[in-house]
Amino acid sequence: MFTGIITGVGRISTAQPLGGTAQHGKRLTIACPAHYLDDVTLGDSIALNGACMTITSLNTVQQQFTIEISAASLGKTTGLDSVGPVNLEKALRANDRLGGHLVSGHVDGIGRVTCFEPTGESWLLQLLAPAELAKYLTYKGSIVVNGVSLTVNCVRDLADGCEVSINLIPHTVQNTALQSLSTGALVNLEIDLIARYVERMLNTAAPTATSPSR
Numbered sequence: 001m002f003t004g005i006i007t008g009v010g011r012i013s014t015a016q017p018l019g020g021t022a023q024h025g026k027r028l029t030i031a032c033p034a035h036y037l038d039d040v041t042l043g044d045s046i047a048l049n050g051a052c053m054t055i056t057s058l059n060t061v062q063q064q065f066t067i068e069i070s071a072a073s074l075g076k077t078t079g080l081d082s083v084g085p086v087n088l089e090k091a092l093r094a095n096d097r098l099g100g101h102l103v104s105g106h107v108d109g110i111g112r113v114t115c116f117e118p119t120g121e122s123w124l125l126q127l128l129a130p131a132e133l134a135k136y137l138t139y140k141g142s143i144v145v146n147g148v149s150l151t152v153n154c155v156r157d158l159a160d161g162c163e164v165s166i167n168l169i170p171h172t173v174q175n176t177a178l179q180s181l182s183t184g185a186l187v188n189l190e191i192d193l194i195a196r197y198v199e200r201m202l203n204t205a206a207p208t209a210t211s212p213s214r
Contacts, residue, residue: 001041001091001092001102001103001104001105002047002052002089002091002103002104002105002147003089003090003092003096003098003099003101003102003103003149004050004089004098004100004101004103004142004148004149004150004177005055005088005099005100005145005146006087006088006147007088007089007090007178008032008033008036008088009033009084009085009086009087009088009090009176010030010031010032010033010036010048010085010086010087011027011030011031011065011083011085012028012029012030012080012082012083012084012085012086013030013031013083014027014028014029014083015027015028015029015081015083016028016029017208018068022071023071023198024071025068025070025071025072025073025074025075026068026069027056027066027067027068027069028048028066028067028068028069028080029064029065029066030048030064030065030066030067030086030088031062031063031064032064032065032088033063034063035063036063036088037058037060037063037064037065038060039090040055040058040060040065040090041055041058042056042057042058044090044091045091045092045105046065046088046090046091047087047088047089047103047105047147048067048080048086048087048088048147049077049078049079049080049086049087049146049147049177049188050087050105050144050145050146050147050148050188050189050190051069051073051080051104051105051106051107051147051188052091052104052105052106052108053067053069053076054067054068055067056068062194064100069110071213073105073138075177076107076110077107077110077188078110078186078187078188079146079186079187079188081124084180085177085180086177087118087146087147087148087176087177087178088147089116093105094096096156099149100142100149101142101149101192101193102193102194103144103147103149103193104193105190106188107188107189107190107191108133108136108190108191109129109130109189110130110131110186110187110188110189111127111128111129111130111145111164111186111187111188111189112127112128112129112184112185112186112187113125113126113181113182113183113185113186113187114126114127114128114163114183115183116181116182116183116185119167121169122167122168122169122170123167123170123173123174124165124166124167124168125150125165125166125167125168125170125178125181126163126164126165126166126186126198127145127164127166127187127189128158128160128161128162128163128164129161129162129163129164129189130161130162130189131160131161131162133162133189133191134155134157134161134162135199136191136192136195136196136199137151137152137153137162137164137191139152139153139154140152140153141153141192141195142147143164143166143189143190143191143192144188144189144190144191145166145178145187145188145189146176146177146178146187146188147188148172148176148178150166150168150172151166151167152164152165152166153165153166153167153206164184170197172204196204
């Protein structure tokens with residue numbers, strides 16, 4: 001479980017194929033900021049651009065770790081198949097502050113940046129989300145973009161999806177890998193966990209009452 005509050009910006013330094021076919025995944029080596037791994041152990045969960053992964057090897061001297069990502073996960077995410085910056089978040093502890101919102105680390109869809117530009121002291125980020133995620137997106141609701149917990153400022157349903165507008169404060173831009181986004185970039189999206197449960201409850205028919213057995 002995560003909160004969507006980024007604790008560091010790392011970099012995928014190598015992306016090594018685990019086999020020679022499309023059915024094979026990759027082994028990623030991620031370089032981290034100084035001392036980032038001081039409280040991390042082998043087997044810990046860590047979110048990379050919003051996708052929950054397991055640390056398979058650890059080098060605290062060089063401040064880097066590896067994960068193995070399956071072909072299935074590569075097919076449902078973006079930005080985890082090649083060298084580049086990634087947002088990092090360590091798994092939530094039971095006594096941690098919940099600064100963002102409840103985040104599972106499971107990517108629900110891939111969005112496309114339609115606008116990323118400065119407005120006043122902040123930045124306007126507009127995304128086109130897949131149409132199937134539209135019902136989970138609402139004004140002042142939460143969305144995770146590349147692992148970052150953000151608040152939706154505007155939702156507009158379009159023929160080819162759902163456009164979401166988000167305001168990014170300078171701190172968020174300066175301290176996450178979102179600063180490297182540009183128009184046309186693809187991003188990992190996770191919808192609000194509670195919205196998913198609400199939909200399930202509303203769409204599941206109540207069980208038919210039966211007479212007690214005698």
